[in-house]
Amino acid sequence: MAGASGRLAWCRCLSAVRSPLQVVCFPALKLHVSGAAMRASLKDLENAVNQVKLLKKDPGNEVKLKLYALYKQATEGPCNMPKPGVFDLINKAKWEAWNALGSLPEETARQNYVDLVSSLSSSSESSSQVKPGADKEHAGYGTLVVTSEDGITKIMLNRPTRKNAISTQMYQEIILALKAASQDDSAITVLTGNGDFYCSGNDLTNVTDTPLGGIEEKAKNSTNLLRDFVASFIDFPKPLIAVVNGPAVGIAVTLLGLFDIVYASDRATFHTPFSHLGLSPEGCSSYTFPKIMGPTKATEMLTFGKKLTAREACAQGLVTEVFPDATFQKEVWTRLTAYAKLPSNVLRISKQVIRNREKEKLHSVNVEESSIIQGRFLSEESMNAVMNFLSKRAKL
Ligand SMILES: CCCCC/C=C/C(=O)SCCNC(=O)CCNC(=O)[C@H](O)C(C)(C)COP(=O)(O)OP(=O)(O)OC[C@H]1O[C@@H](n2cnc3c(N)ncnc32)[C@H](O)[C@@H]1OP(=O)(O)O
Numbered sequence: 001m002a003g004a005s006g007r008l009a010w011c012r013c014l015s016a017v018r019s020p021l022q023v024v025c026f027p028a029l030k031l032h033v034s035g036a037a038m039r040a041s042l043k044d045l046e047n048a049v050n051q052v053k054l055l056k057k058d059p060g061n062e063v064k065l066k067l068y069a070l071y072k073q074a075t076e077g078p079c080n081m082p083k084p085g086v087f088d089l090i091n092k093a094k095w096e097a098w099n100a101l102g103s104l105p106e107e108t109a110r111q112n113y114v115d116l117v118s119s120l121s122s123s124s125e126s127s128s129q130v131k132p133g134a135d136k137e138h139a140g141y142g143t144l145v146v147t148s149e150d151g152i153t154k155i156m157l158n159r160p161t162r163k164n165a166i167s168t169q170m171y172q173e174i175i176l177a178l179k180a181a182s183q184d185d186s187a188i189t190v191l192t193g194n195g196d197f198y199c200s201g202n203d204l205t206n207v208t209d210t211p212l213g214g215i216e217e218k219a220k221n222s223t224n225l226l227r228d229f230v231a232s233f234i235d236f237p238k239p240l241i242a243v244v245n246g247p248a249v250g251i252a253v254t255l256l257g258l259f260d261i262v263y264a265s266d267r268a269t270f271h272t273p274f275s276h277l278g279l280s281p282e283g284c285s286s287y288t289f290p291k292i293m294g295p296t297k298a299t300e301m302l303t304f305g306k307k308l309t310a311r312e313a314c315a316q317g318l319v320t321e322v323f324p325d326a327t328f329q330k331e332v333w334t335r336l337t338a339y340a341k342l343p344s345n346v347l348r349i350s351k352q353v354i355r356n357r358e359k360e361k362l363h364s365v366n367v368e369e370s371s372i373i374q375g376r377f378l379s380e381e382s383m384n385a386v387m388n389f390l391s392k393r394a395k396l
Contacts (some may be wrong), residue, residue, distance in 0.1 A: 025028035040114040048117040073109035078372050100196035143170040146177050151340030153186040160195025163304050167201035171229045178232045187344035201250025219377040227370040230283055233258040234362045238348045244268045257288025264310040264319045265328040273305040273396050280372050280380025287365040292317045342350035
């Protein structure tokens with residue numbers, strides 16, 4: 001079906017995504033998927049394409065890429081183009097957006113396109129009037145988008161082209177964002193990812209900025225950062241909710257044991273390949289995982305790197321509830337908005353009653369895990385694994 005409609009979409013996107021710089025600079029939008037009945041027709045798709053032209057507000061390049069990818073998937077099926085070269089940034093971004101949809105059925109892509117346009121149209125209509133409670137974006141973050149609205153502070157990991165890998169800057173910004181959220185007047189705090197991944201874990205290029213003190217100093221700095229980062233989750237005083245919008249890897253998975261609720265799209269997977277990377281468990285998972293799922297299931301994940309589907313993770317208690325990807329955002333945010341209306345002081349007290357007696361233990365586990373991993377950072381296995389990834393010889 002790679003006919004005129006496909007070529008039209010390509011041209012449309014070429015004019016929409018003007019420069020790679022804009023892809024980075026436009027603020028990311030919330031992609032609320034409407035819960036409209038499934039099965040948009042071809043006519044609905046055509047109407048939605050026309051509606052895009054009438055939007056009053058530029059939706060930003062992230063959304064345009066998403067629209068492009070959904071349109072291509074809806075009209076041509078899974079990505080059928082060769083990956084563009086590294087310097088062809090615009091076409092590479094488009095290719096990645098389309099390719100990320102994998103084997104999503106054409107009808108689902110069509111429905112998602114129509115839903116996305118309808119959510120953009122309604123937000124574009126209301127954006128001309130400043131209404132109370134409208135999204136308030138917190139300034140000053142380079143790797144996150146942090147917003148507060150309707151009693152919810154949302155911390156969104158925002159490096160979608162790196163699958164939201166956690167760079168050194170992102171570790172530091174998450175610590176700061178959690179600190180700020182712990183003191184703001186929101187009732188609950190949510191961590192989620194922008195794009196098709198929740199988070200691909202530690203950014204493996206973090207090791208490349210070795211300080212003057214050499215790799216020993218690098219290992220020490222990384223360990224201190226890891227310990228402080230995990231401590232900020234242990235100490236977080238209000239309900240902390242993970243909205244796992246896609247695959248999660250490494251530290252993004254282990255930390256889930258410190259969250260109060262974990263909602264996952266059925267597209268999400270949970271993978272902790274520490275042994276493959278020459279590393280040892282962190283994020284207090286050596287303690288929380290055996291408690292959550294029992295020691296043998298924890299060993300399969302943490303020692304042998306077994307990757308779980310969202311449904312498996314839910315059956316094992318790591319995930320609270322799984323939602324179909326097509327309605328994930330709508331269902332989860334509807335539920336969270338209702339939860340956030342409960343009295344915020346009671347939510348805080350309730351969390352602390354449930355969690356506080358474990359806090360001391362968790363801090364001591366964190367210190368112990370961090371000291372063990374410091375040795376692992378310097379091991380030959382770990383360095384080889386990182387080098388293999390960086391030289392593109394290995395992927396999980
Ligand atoms: C403070 C220290 C803490 C230390 C504790 C360690 C904790 C951990 O989290 S261990 C786990 C670390 N994570 C990984 O090993 C994941 C590595 N990434 C991958 O295997 C894959 O990228 C993937 C499976 C996550 C996704 O594959 P795919 O869908 O095919 O997408 P790409 O590989 O093309 O990714 C796009 C782009 O993003 C780069 N990237 C993805 N993840 C990472 C990462 N974790 N670190 C650095 N870079 C990452 C990837 O290299 C691609 O870049 P380009 O090729 O330049 O486009």
